Every structure is written in structure tokens, then in C-alpha cells.
Amino acid sequence: MSKVRVLVGTRKGAFILTSNEKRKRWSVSGPHFAGWELYHLKGSPVDPNRIYASQSSGWFGQIMQRSDDGGQTWTAVSNKFDYVGDPGTHQWFDGSQRPWAFKRVWRVEPSLTEADTVYAGIEDAALFKSVDAGQTWQELPGLRAVKGHLWQPGAGGMCLHTIVQDPLNPQRMFVAISAAGAFRTDDGGATWRPINIGLNSGNELPDAAAEVGHCVHNIALHPTRPDVLFMQKHWDVMRSDNAGDTWHEVSGNLPSDFGFPIAVHAHEPETVYVVPIKSDSEHFPPEGKLRVYRSRAGGNEWEALTDGLPQKDCYVNVLRSAMTVDKLDPCGIYFGTTGGQVYASSNAGDKWSAIVRDLPPVLSVEVQLLP
Numbered sequence: 604m605s606k607v608r609v610l611v612g613t614r615k616g617a618f619i620l621t622s623n624e625k626r627k628r629w630s631v632s633g634p635h636f637a638g639w640e641l642y643h644l645k646g647s648p649v650d651p652n653r654i655y656a657s658q659s660s661g662w663f664g665q666i667m668q669r670s671d672d673g674g675q676t677w678t679a680v681s682n683k684f685d686y687v688g689d690p691g692t693h694q695w696f697d698g699s700q701r702p703w704a705f706k707r708v709w710r711v712e713p714s715l716t717e718a719d720t721v722y723a724g725i726e727d728a729a730l731f732k733s734v735d736a737g738q739t740w741q742e743l744p745g746l747r748a749v750k751g752h753l754w755q756p757g758a759g760g761m762c763l764h765t766i767v768q769d770p771l772n773p774q775r776m777f778v779a780i781s782a783a784g785a786f787r788t789d790d791g792g793a794t795w796r797p798i799n800i801g802l803n804s805g806n807e808l809p810d811a812a813a814e815v816g817h818c819v820h821n822i823a824l825h826p827t828r829p830d831v832l833f834m835q836k837h838w839d840v841m842r843s844d845n846a847g848d849t850w851h852e853v854s855g856n857l858p859s860d861f862g863f864p865i866a867v868h869a870h871e872p873e874t875v876y877v878v879p880i881k882s883d884s885e886h887f888p889p890e891g892k893l894r895v896y897r898s899r900a901g902g903n904e905w906e907a908l909t910d911g912l913p914q915k916d917c918y919v920n921v922l923r924s925a926m927t928v929d930k931l932d933p934c935g936i937y938f939g940t941t942g943g944q945v946y947a948s949s950n951a952g953d954k955w956s957a958i959v960r961d962l963p964p965v966l967s968v969e970v971q972l973l974p
Contacts, residue, residue: 934951
């Protein structure tokens with residue numbers, strides 16, 4: 604019988620939730636690194652015992668952690684992230700210029716095929732790679748070469764927050780930067796191109812058709828169809844059928860098309876999940892009702908999933924890395940809130956339950972399946 608491990612990063616530590624494949628009863632381990640911000644934890648798809656964690660503090664800076672025994676013990680690995688060459692400056696749209704500066708690791712993404720390879724997305728936006736399980740890191744500077752001096756920060760900073768690998772092509776990868784846009788490499792990270800055609804940012808940019816500068820919140824794909832991408836943008840839910848070359852809106856009948864997370868069902872490539880919030884100034888669910896929306900048609904037509912979720916006086920948010928799916932059948936869906944709840948559905952969203960409550964605000968939720 605398989606085991607399920609849910610990795611939860613919060614404002615004040617990390618928590619590890621475990622269950623069997625029925626996903627009915629959960630045990631809780633933590634807090635690990637109590638009092639620290641854990642921006643992201645993710646387990647290796649190659650080695651089920653390995654977990655990476657991004658640990659940070661305003662007082663003590665950034666520390667990268669690695670566990671090789673499923674989170675029982677941890678080792679601090681290198682936190683040295685040096686930009687290649689002179690990173691220069693980036694320009695805000697008010698005309699001011701600021702020097703590049705390292706602040707934190709927003710995303711850790713273990714390789715799909717190589718046990719000791721892992722990527723890190725950092726703020727200010729850059730992509731780093733380690734081939735020795737985090738002991739040393741090298742920047743992939745070709746990304747910043749794509750008009751990096753014009754990138755600007757989103758409300759949360761100028762962060763590389765999303766890294767998506769193509770399961771069918773190890774040379775292809777997608778990243779998203781707030782607020783620079785989405786980018787793709789087809790040669791293992793040596794060179795990159797912006798993939799933002801169709802992302803109409805309206806008054807958010809001086810030029811609505813700008814090649815970079817779009818505020819992308821998240822990107823997801825199904826492993827069997829990596830050319831089909833789904834995006835939650837600052838406003839709008841978008842879809843691409845050509846690996847990001849062009850995008851079109853699929854917000855359809857959503858009550859709001861503003862939000863942060865987006866996920867794709869593990870076995871149904873056209874089934875997509877989002878969690879709308881009211882607006883970019885009111886970060887809570889419309890009408891105070893916490894609803895996950897599911898489309899079984901790849902967008903446009905959405906249904907509210909409410910069974911087990913609070914439908915009155917609920918004013919939490921769900922952040923960009925705080926929703927994920929498992930690969931069991933039926934597919935499990937998980938998300939965490941800024942109110943400290945982690946909700947799970949073991950039947951693709953039809954019914955939800957809080958598997959843990961009263962945690963610090965949840966920053967990320969990831970899942971591992973164990974033999």
C-alpha cells in the first residue's frame with residue numbers, strides 16, 4: 604500500500620503530514636525549523652527519501668536544507684547563490700533603476716530524472732542549478748539575458764516563483780517571474796525566450812503588448828501533454844496549446860479571474876483547478892465563500908467545489924505554491940490557506956476535509972507518494 608507525504612511550508616516552520624493511500628487519517632510531524640519562514644519544500648521524484656527546503660529569516664537570511672530520510676533529520680547545504688558576471692540593474696516603470704540583489708529562494712524544484720540535480724528560483728529573479736544535491740549552485744544566466752534590465756517586481760517582490768519541467772523533453776523547462784512574465788528554454792537552460800504573446804496586461808504595462816513585464820502568478824501542465832499549459836495570471840486564467848508560443852483566455856464563468864494557484868488533474872489532462880479571490884487589493888474569496896473551481900473542459904466552463912469548505916465569513920487566501928495534486932486514483936487535491944488550514948480531497952475535489960488546522964499561514968503545499 605502506498606503512503607502519501609504532504610509537505611507544508613508556513614510562515615513559522617515546516618510540517619509533514621503522512622497517510623496511507625486511503626487518505627483518511629493523517630499524522631503530523633513538526634514544526635521543523637520552528638519560527639523560520641519555509642517558502643517552499645519539495646521532495647525528489649527520483650528519491651522518495653529526499654526533500655529540499657527553502658528556509659529564510661529577516662534576521663539570519665537564507666538557508667537551504669536537505670533531508671535524506673524523509674524529513675526526520677536535515678542538513679544545511681550551500682546557501683551561496685552568486686549571479687554570473689555583473690548583474691547590473693533592472694528598471695522600474697517609474698524610470699528608476701535598482702541594483703540586482705539576492706533576497707531569498709522562492710522555489711526549489713528537484714529534477715524529474717537525476718537524483719542530485721535541483722533547481723532554485725530566487726529573488727531578485729534568477730534561476731540556479733545544483734548537480735550535487737545542493738552543495739554548490741550555478742546560475743543559468745541566459746535567463747537574465749532576456750531583457751532582464753526591464754523586469755519589475757510584483758507586490759511580493761521580483762521573484763522567480765514557478766519552475767515547470769517538461770517530463771517528455773529534459774531540455775525544455777518553463778519558468779514564471781513576477782512581474783516579468785513566462786519564459787521557456789529548449790536547450791537545458793542555456794538560452795531562453797519570453798512566451799507572453801496574448802497576455803494582455805492592460806494598464807499594468809506602458810505597452811500592453813510588451814514582450815516582458817507581465818505579472819504571471821503560476822503555470823501548470825499535465826505530464827502527458829506538456830505543450831498544453833495553463834496559467835493563472837494577475838488577472839485572467841490562460842491556456843496555451845503550443846508550449847507558450849501564444850495564449851488565450853479561458854476564465855469563462857469564474858466569479859473572479861484573479862488568483863494565485865493553478866493545478867491539473869493527475870489523470871485527466873483537461874481537468875483544471877483554480878482558487879479565485881476577489882481582487883488584487885482584496886485577497887479573500889468572493890462573498891467570503893471558500894470555493895475551488897474545476898473545469899473539465901480545459902477552461903471556460905467552471906464549476907464550484909464547496910462540499911466541506913466554509914461557505915460563510917471566510918477571508919483567507921491561497922498562495923501560488925499552496926495547491927497540488929497526487930497521482931493516486933482517484934486523484935487527490937490539496938491546498939493550504941493563510942488561515943493555517945490544509946484541505947484535502949481524495950476524490951478529485953468532490954468532497955473536502957481539513958486534514959490539519961491552526962498552522963501558521965501556509966506558503967506552500969507539495970505531495971510525495973512513497974512505496
